Amino acid sequence: MVLDRRAATLDGQVAVVTGAGSGIGRGIANGLAAFGARVAVWEQHEDTCEAAAAEVAGLSCPTDVRDADQVDDALDPPIASLGLVSILLNNAGRVFRSPVHYTSPNGWDALIRSNLGHVLLCTQRVVRTMVEQSGGGGSVINVTSIEGTRAAPGYAAYAAAKAGVINLTKTAALELAPYGIRVNALAPDVTLTEGLLGIAPEGAAEHMGAAVPMGRTGHVDEVAGCAVFLASKLSSYVTGQTIHVDGGTAAAGGWYPHPDTGDYLLGPPT
Numbered sequence: 503m504v505l506d507r508r509a510a511t512l513d514g515q516v517a518v519v520t521g522a523g524s525g526i527g528r529g530i531a532n533g534l535a536a537f538g539a540r541v542a543v544w545e546q547h548e549d550t551c552e553a554a555a556a557e558v559a560g561l562s563c564p565t566d567v568r569d570a571d572q573v574d575d576a577l578d579p580p581i582a583s584l585g586l587v588s589i590l591l592n593n594a595g596r597v598f599r600s601p602v603h604y605t606s607p608n609g610w611d612a613l614i615r616s617n618l619g620h621v622l623l624c625t626q627r628v629v630r631t632m633v634e635q636s637g638g639g640g641s642v643i644n645v646t647s648i649e650g651t652r653a654a655p656g657y658a659a660y661a662a663a664k665a666g667v668i669n670l671t672k673t674a675a676l677e678l679a680p681y682g683i684r685v686n687a688l689a690p691d692v693t694l695t696e697g698l699l700g701i702a703p704e705g706a707a708e709h710m711g712a713a714v715p716m717g718r719t720g721h722v723d724e725v726a727g728c729a730v731f732l733a734s735k736l737s738s739y740v741t742g743q744t745i746h747v748d749g750g751t752a753a754a755g756g757w758y759p760h761p762d763t764g765d766y767l768l769g770p771p772t
Contacts, residue, residue, distance in 0.1 A: 504644040505682045507708040507735075509537045509734060509735040509736050509738075510537065510588065510730070510731075510734050510735075510736055511537055511734065512534060512537045512538040512539035512589070512730070512733055512734055513538035513539075514538070514543050515538070515539045515540070515589055516539065516540050516541075516542070516580060516581060516584045516585045516587045516588055516589070516626065516734070517531075517534045517539040517540070517541050517542070517587070517588070517589035517590070517733065518541075518542045518544055518587050518590050518593060518628060518647045519541060519544065519593060519625040519643070519749075520532045520544045520545070520565075520567045520591065520592055520594040520620070520624060521532065521540070521541055521544070521545060521546075521567070521593040521594030521595060522541075522543040522544065522545055522551075522554050522556065522596060523543070523545035523546075523547055523550030523551055523553070523554050524695065524696050525693075525695035525696055525722060526555075526593060526645060526693060526695060526722050526725050527554075527581060527591070527593035527594070527645075528544075528554050528557070528722070529720070529721075529722025529723055529725060529726045530591055530593060530645075530725060530726045530727065530729045531554055531557075531560065531591075532545060532557065532558055533723065533726025533727060533729055533730050534558075534589065534722075534726070534729065534730060534733060535558035535559070535560060535567065535729075537733075537734070538713070538731050539589060539733070540557070540560065540561075540585070541555070541558045541560035541561070542555075542560060542561040542563055542576075542579070542580035542587070542598050543555040543558075543560055543561065543562055543563060543565075543607065544563050544573075544576055544594070544624075544646065545562075545563075545565065545594075545655065546563060546564065546565065546567070546594075547564070548562075548564040549604060551564045551565075551615060551653045552564075555705050556631055559585060561579060561580055561584060561614045563576045563579055563580065564701070566577075567620040567623065567624055568615050568616060568619060568623070569618050570623055570627075572644050572645065573620075573623055573624055574627060577627060577628065577631060577696050578601065580603075581631065581635075582611050585638050585695055585699045585739075586635055587631060587640070588636075588639065588640040588641070588645070589640065589641050589642075589648070589681065589733045589747060590624060590625065590628045590641075590642045590643070591643045591645070591729060592620070592621045592624055592625065592641070592642070592643070592644045593645040593766075594616070595616055595617040595663075596612075596613070596616045596617070597613070597617075597641045597657065597660045598657045598660075600613070600655060600656070600657070600659055600660075600674060601656055601658070601660070602658040604722075605658060605659055605704075607757045609659065610659045613659035613660050613663055614638075614659060614662070614663050614666075617664060617667070618664075618666040618667055618670070619665035621644055621667055621670060622670060624712070624729060624732070625638070625642055625670075625674060625685075628640075629678060629681075629683060630707075632681070632683055632692065633681050633683075636680045638680075638681030639681070639682040639683065640681060640682070640683045640684075641683070641684050641685075641686075641732060641733045641737075642674065642678075642684070642685040642686075642690070643685075643686055643687070643688060643729055644667050644670070644685070644687040644705040645667075645687070645688050645690070645725075646665075646668050646671070646672050646687045646688065646689045646693040646744060647660075647661075647664040647689055647690060647691075648689050648748050648751060648752055649661040649664050649687055649709060650664030650665040650666075650667060650689060650691050650744075651665070651668070651689065651746075651752060652752075659739065664689075668687055668689070671674065671685050671687040671742065671743075671744060673743045674743065675741040675742030678682050679741060683736070684732075684738075684740065684741040685741055685742065686737070686744070686745065687743070687745070687765075688728055688729060688732070688742060688744070688745055688747055689726055689745065689746045689747065689748065689752070690720060690725050690747045690748060691714065691719040691720065691742050691746070691747075691748030691749065691751040691752070692710045692714065692719045692720060692748075692751075693719065693721065693722060693724075693725060693747075694719045694720070694722075695708075695722060697746075704705040709750075711749075712761060713751070713758050713759075713770065714748070714749040714750065714751055715749055715750030715751065715753070715754050716749035716750055716760060717747065717749075717759070718747060719749075720747060720748065724747060725747050726746050728745050731743070735740065754766075756768060771772070
């Protein structure tokens with residue numbers, strides 16, 4: 503194998519991106535399309551689904567990815583009009599604050615289903631088509647979170663689900679490796695999206711990057727760049743991995759740069 507720039511292209515590939523109506527998912531849909539993929543958008547809300555699909559000249563498939571019947575139905579249009587799916591990007595999810603001692607069974611189930619259950623559901627449905635109709639080969643990319651690898655006070659169910667995504671990624675990678683299907687994950691930290699701004703306290707956005715080693719918040723395009731890498735032949739020998747797209751936060755492990763000197767302190771500066 504001789505590496506050349508063609509290894510970075512996604513020409514001729516078909517990608518399904520879930521939760522692509524806004525935020526990171528929409529950024530990834532744009533990134534995959536920019537590198538040549540034909541994109542099908544799976545998004546629960548019809549208006550944002552259509553808008554995102556139009557933005558990438560792709561296919562709009564309004565879908566609640568938590569519902570098995572809807573996922574099965576959503577697979578037909580991409581295959582019929584775009585071709586066999588070779589890239590699956592599991593991005594859909596939701597979050598709300600729920601302290602562990604007040605989390606109801608319904609709240610727990612809702613967050614697990616929204617952030618972990620659909621990853622299994624969409625993966626198994628799409629992977630079956632990869633194996634049965636094309637003989638195998640493809641890339642599954644799951645969007646988890648840095649909260650899957652650290653404590654998240656007030657967000658226990660969400661963090662547990664995201665930790666589950668990381669382990670599911672590893673297990674699926676081993677099970678699907680014989681079929682030439684790679685499974686990896688992306689773990690962003692603070693990335694400016696509509697959803698983050700919606701739950702952040704007023705005025706907090708301008709300070710969110712202070713604790714990040716790179717000194718700023720992330721951009722959806724930076725997550726998209728890693729998704730393109732994992733979808734392309736550039737990562738042909740990479741599977742079962744979680745890439746932290748976080749400006750160094752996971753590596754910091756509790757060390758914070760002092761806002762004045764830049765020196766690292768163990769714990770936030772006082």
